[in-house]
Amino acid sequence: MTSSHADTHVTLRELGLRDGLQMARSCPSTRQKREWIRIAHDAGVRHLEVGSFLPQDRYPHFADVRELIAQIGGLDDCVSSALALNERGVDDALATALDEIVLTVSATDGHSMANIGKTTEEALNLVRYTELARRLAGCRLRLVATIPVAFGCSIAGPVRPDDVIRLACTCLETGADAIAVADTVGYAGPRQVAGLCRSLLKRIGPTPLIVHLHDTRGTGIANAYAALEEGVRILDGTMGGLGGCPFAPGATGNIAFEDLVYLCERCGYTTGIDLEHLLGIIPIIRDSMPDETITGTLGRVGPPAKIPWSEQ
Amino acid sequence: MTSSHADTHVTLRELGLRDGLQMARSCPSTRQKREWIRIAHDAGVRHLEVGSFLPQDRYPHFADVRELIAQIGGLDDCVSSALALNERGVDDALATALDEIVLTVSATDGHSMANIGKTTEEALNLVRYTELARRLAGCRLRLVATIPVAFGCSIAGPVRPDDVIRLACTCLETGADAIAVADTVGYAGPRQVAGLCRSLLKRIGPTPLIVHLHDTRGTGIANAYAALEEGVRILDGTMGGLGGCPFAPGATGNIAFEDLVYLCERCGYTTGIDLEHLLGIIPIIRDSMPDETITGTLGRVGPPAKIPWSEQ
Numbered sequence: 001m002t003s004s005h006a007d008t009h010v011t012l013r014e015l016g017l018r019d020g021l022q023m024a025r026s027c028p029s030t031r032q033k034r035e036w037i038r039i040a041h042d043a044g045v046r047h048l049e050v051g052s053f054l055p056q057d058r059y060p061h062f063a064d065v066r067e068l069i070a071q072i073g074g075l076d077d078c079v080s081s082a083l084a085l086n087e088r089g090v091d092d093a094l095a096t097a098l099d100e101i102v103l104t105v106s107a108t109d110g111h112s113m114a115n116i117g118k119t120t121e122e123a124l125n126l127v128r129y130t131e132l133a134r135r136l137a138g139c140r141l142r143l144v145a146t147i148p149v150a151f152g153c154s155i156a157g158p159v160r161p162d163d164v165i166r167l168a169c170t171c172l173e174t175g176a177d178a179i180a181v182a183d184t185v186g187y188a189g190p191r192q193v194a195g196l197c198r199s200l201l202k203r204i205g206p207t208p209l210i211v212h213l214h215d216t217r218g219t220g221i222a223n224a225y226a227a228l229e230e231g232v233r234i235l236d237g238t239m240g241g242l243g244g245c246p247f248a249p250g251a252t253g254n255i256a257f258e259d260l261v262y263l264c265e266r267c268g269y270t271t272g273i274d275l276e277h278l279l280g281i282i283p284i285i286r287d288s289m290p291d292e293t294i295t296g297t298l299g300r301v302g303p304p305a306k307i308p309w310s311e312q
Numbered sequence: 313m314t315s316s317h318a319d320t321h322v323t324l325r326e327l328g329l330r331d332g333l334q335m336a337r338s339c340p341s342t343r344q345k346r347e348w349i350r351i352a353h354d355a356g357v358r359h360l361e362v363g364s365f366l367p368q369d370r371y372p373h374f375a376d377v378r379e380l381i382a383q384i385g386g387l388d389d390c391v392s393s394a395l396a397l398n399e400r401g402v403d404d405a406l407a408t409a410l411d412e413i414v415l416t417v418s419a420t421d422g423h424s425m426a427n428i429g430k431t432t433e434e435a436l437n438l439v440r441y442t443e444l445a446r447r448l449a450g451c452r453l454r455l456v457a458t459i460p461v462a463f464g465c466s467i468a469g470p471v472r473p474d475d476v477i478r479l480a481c482t483c484l485e486t487g488a489d490a491i492a493v494a495d496t497v498g499y500a501g502p503r504q505v506a507g508l509c510r511s512l513l514k515r516i517g518p519t520p521l522i523v524h525l526h527d528t529r530g531t532g533i534a535n536a537y538a539a540l541e542e543g544v545r546i547l548d549g550t551m552g553g554l555g556g557c558p559f560a561p562g563a564t565g566n567i568a569f570e571d572l573v574y575l576c577e578r579c580g581y582t583t584g585i586d587l588e589h590l591l592g593i594i595p596i597i598r599d600s601m602p603d604e605t606i607t608g609t610l611g612r613v614g615p616p617a618k619i620p621w622s623e624q
Contacts, residue, residue, distance in 0.1 A: 055574065157618040187616045189578030190537045217616070218571035218609040222534035225502045252609070259530035264530065266501030297530040297564070304499045304529070307464040 009064050010269045011234045013210065015038055015049040016258050016281075018083055019069065020050070020242030021061045028288035030064040034071055036281050038238075041075045043277035047103065048072060049081035049236075053089030054157035066096050073097040076255045081144070082100055084149025090130045095142070100142040102180070105171055107147050107164055110155035110186070114247060115148065120167070124174055131175025145171035146212065150196065152187035154247045161196050165203050180236070183223065184245055186216020186252075190226035197230040213237040213255045214245065215295060220255035221263055228269060235260060241295030248262040258282075262303060265310035275303060275310070319423050322581045323546045325522065326569050327361040329380065329571055329592075330395060332554030334364070335371045340600035342376040344525045346383055347549075348593050357587035360384060361393035361414065361548075362583045365401035378408050385409040393456070399427050402442045405453070411452040414492070415439055417483055419476055420457050422467035423496070426559055428459065432479070436486055443487025457483035458492040458524065462508065464499035465469075473508050477515050478523060489521040492548070495535065496557050498528020502538035509542040524548040526557065527607060532567035533575055540581060547572060551593045553607030568608025570594075577622035587615060587622070 009206065010093055017036060021027045037048060051065030065082055072080035081100040083092045086295060093101050094224065105123040106112035112120045127145055134141045149156070150164045168179045181196060193211070200209055211227040213220045213236070237260040243253030261273045275298065282299040294300075303309050333339045342347060349360060363377030364382065377394055384392035393412040396402045405413050417435040418424035424432045439621060446453045461468070462476045480491045493508060505523070512521055523539040525548070526530045536547055539581055549572040557563030573585045587610065592613040597604065606612075615621050 152616060152619040154616070154618055158620070185616075186613075186621055187621075189575065189621070190534075191579040216609065216613055217574055217578075218533050218568065219537075219575055220535040221530050222502075224574065225531075225534040225537065252613075256530065262529055263501065263531055263534065267503040297528065301498075301528055301564075304464060304466070304497075306466055306469040307499055308470070309499075309501070312517075 001209040008269050009233065010228065010264045010271050011047055012045070012257065012260055012264070012271055012273065013049060013081065013234065014045050014239060014241050015236050015238045015254065016060070016238040016240065016257065018049040018051050020238035020255055021238070023244040024061070024248065025291045026289050027061045027300050028269060028284055029211060030067060032232050032284050032288050033064065033068055035278065037068060037071055038283050039280045040278065041078055042271040043280075044103050044271070045082065045278070046077055046272070047079045049083070052083040052085070053092045054085065063287045069096050071099050086110065086126065089128055090133055093244050094133055094139055098141060100144055102146055103130060103132060103142045103145045104148055105167065107149045107159045107296060108153040108156035111149045111153050111247060114155060124170060127171055127174045127176055142228070143175055144178045144180055144210065145176035146182055147171070148182045148184040150181040151183045151192055152185070154185040154187070161199055164196060165199055168200060168204055170203060170209060178210060179204060180210035180212050182212035183214055185247055186214040186245070188213065189219055190222040193223040194226040197227050197232050201231055203288070208234055210234040210236060214243070215252055215255045221259055224255060224260055224263060225267065228264065228267065239296070240285045240292070241301065242285065242289070242292055252293065256298070258296045260300040262298050262309070270311055275312055313461075320581050321545065322424050322540065322576050322583050323501035323550045324357065324576070324585065325359040325361060325393065325546065325571065326357050327548050327566065328550040328552065328554050328569065330361040330363050330374070332550035332552070332568055333554040335558065336373070336554065336601055337583055337603045338601050339373045340596055342379060344596050345376065346379055348596050349380060349383055351363060352409055352590065353390055356583070356585040357569070357590070358389055358584070359391045359393065364395040364397070365404045366397065378540055381408045381410050398438065399441055403611050404437065406445055406449050406451055412451060412456055413442060414456045414458055414461055415442060416458045417479065418464040418526045419461045419471045419479060420468035423461045423559060424466050426467060433502070436482060439483055439486045439488055454489045455487055456490045456492055456522065456597070458494055460494045462498040463491035463495045463504055464497070466497040466499070473511055476508060477511055480512060480516055484516060484519060490517060490522060492522035492524050494524035495526055497559055498526040498532070498557070499543060500525065500535050501531055502534040505535040506538040509539050509544050510559055513543050520546055522546040522548060527553060527564055527567045531569055536572055536575060538580065540576065540579065551608070552597045552604070552611065554601070554604055556599065564607050565607070568610070570608045570610040574610050574621070580623070582623060612622060
């Protein structure tokens with residue numbers, strides 16, 4: 001994970017098995033999830049978020065998170081990532097071989113309360129707890145603090161860039177190793193993304209900065225382009241563009257991972273990902289999640305046939 | 313029509329009633345088209361492409377082009393635009409009150425032959441003919457030369473920027489008043505768009521440069537953003553994202569006009585267009601073109617409710 005501007009390699013985190021499932025009506029079986037991970041890894045994906053540490057009875061979609069983390073542990077050079085929302089989840093995560101734990105620290109109390117039932121300050125306490133717990137456990141678990149609604153909140157309204165930067169710094173002082181800024185409700189425009197990324201990279205670089213975008217209003221890929229051009233080198237997406245947000249009515253999901261791979265390669269960035277191979281995940285989505293809309297375009301049309309579009 | 317970088321006003325050309333209809337299985341009635349134009353104009357759209365001058369028996373979708381041109385002639389400060397593919401079409405156009413005639417001069421002979429049955433050189437002859445004919449007619453008709461497949465061709469392959477620039481200059485020497493570069497088959501990426509627009513504006517500015525994009529591979533709005541940031545101030549779109557291309561299998565259509573309005577306003581450009589009012593066109597599309605996919609997002613989710621996204 002680096003965020004040097006000169007470097008043209010981009011790390012893409014595929015979050016379909018976590019962010020892509022949390023609002024879905026149906027979900028892939030464990031066997032299908034394992035196949036998803038295998039195809040992604042074979043295609044060159046090196047960072048997969050595969051679940052949340054939540055009570056299994058209320059969140060059956062994520063009941064197999066430990067098995068998937070173990071699977072990724074057996075793959076060459078691949079980072080497993082998962083979400084925790086409370087101390088119990090953090091403890092459970094520490095008992096696995098998980099590489100990266102994700103904690104959410106919303107830019108607004110309104111979203112934070114609605115999302116995880118904690119104020120932003122209480123969410124910061126979970127970062128402190130995790131920092132302490134991993135140290136006591138002698139564990140190398142990487143800690144990512146995600147800042148939802150960093151570009152505006154569907155509950156609290158506008159969010160000031162300075163407040164996001166201050167919160168990012170507090171997260172880092174509290175123990176986070178990386179910061180993700182998330183356009184949870186799909187409010188961001190590319191100029192705004194460019195501006196916040198520029199300021200954040202200046203302030204927190206070389207700490208890894210992750211940009212997590214949704215495509216609610218058609219600007220998702222443009223926002224990703226703006227982030228890349230400012231020097232961001234870690235971006236999130238979900239295969240097919242799965243996902244959504246309970247606080248953004250009518251919102252489509254995350255930006256489609258396959259379209260993000262194409263964007264990067266089309267612009268001269270390298271991802272190490274074989275797009276054609278990656279598209280083997282699409283039939284798994286179609287089979288196991290028939291009610292979900294696949295917003296990604298590359299699965300339908302493929303890359304341009306007659307022009308070079310990638311350095312690979 | 314200006315293309316000064318300092319100016320933040322963007323002219324958006326709505327092409328739904330021409331480019332959006334040419335591959336459609338059904339199409340709005342003349343009454344519905346008139347309503348479409350009325351809503352667009354009321355919303356602030358000042359540039360509408362409303363048909364092609366083609367034989368009515370083979371192209372019934374455009375049989376009412378004269379009536380629509382006459383309608384626009386009666387509206388305040390609104391430019392009517394239409395396509396012609398041959399001398400007969402140009403002659404017919406000159407007999408109307410049309411404001412702007414669009415001629416296509418492909419970047420490759422392969423596309424030009426497949427599209428209009430002429431080589432690029434023969435297409436240039438139509439520009440020469442039109443220049444002469446309008447002068448003889450004493451007519452102020454503006455002449456736009458559109459360069460299809462300016463970012464790569466699904467028949468001939470890669471297209472060199474220098475060749476596009478040279479062709480644009482030839483079109484201007486031959487009589488064109490404005491140049492449009494079109495990503496007809498949806499091959500473009502935003503860095504490529506930025507590069508070509510930068511070179512073209514340097515070479516042909518202050519001649520108006522129009523950028524016409526399709527959203528085949530998810531990069532359409534990112535490409536528009538890249539063009540805007542380079543100083544392009546005239547862009548095309550179709551309501552709902554209607555359209556397609558016979559030479560780009562599986563391709564979705566043009567970039568959605570409503571999403572383009574949102575992008576511009578979200579980035580601090582002004583369009584003079586009331587987005588909410590504009591969305592009144594969507595029900596006309598749903599009613600009259602039930603087989604077409606509406607790719608635009610703003611009709612589904614609307615603009616962000618809680619943050620300022622436009623200067624209006």
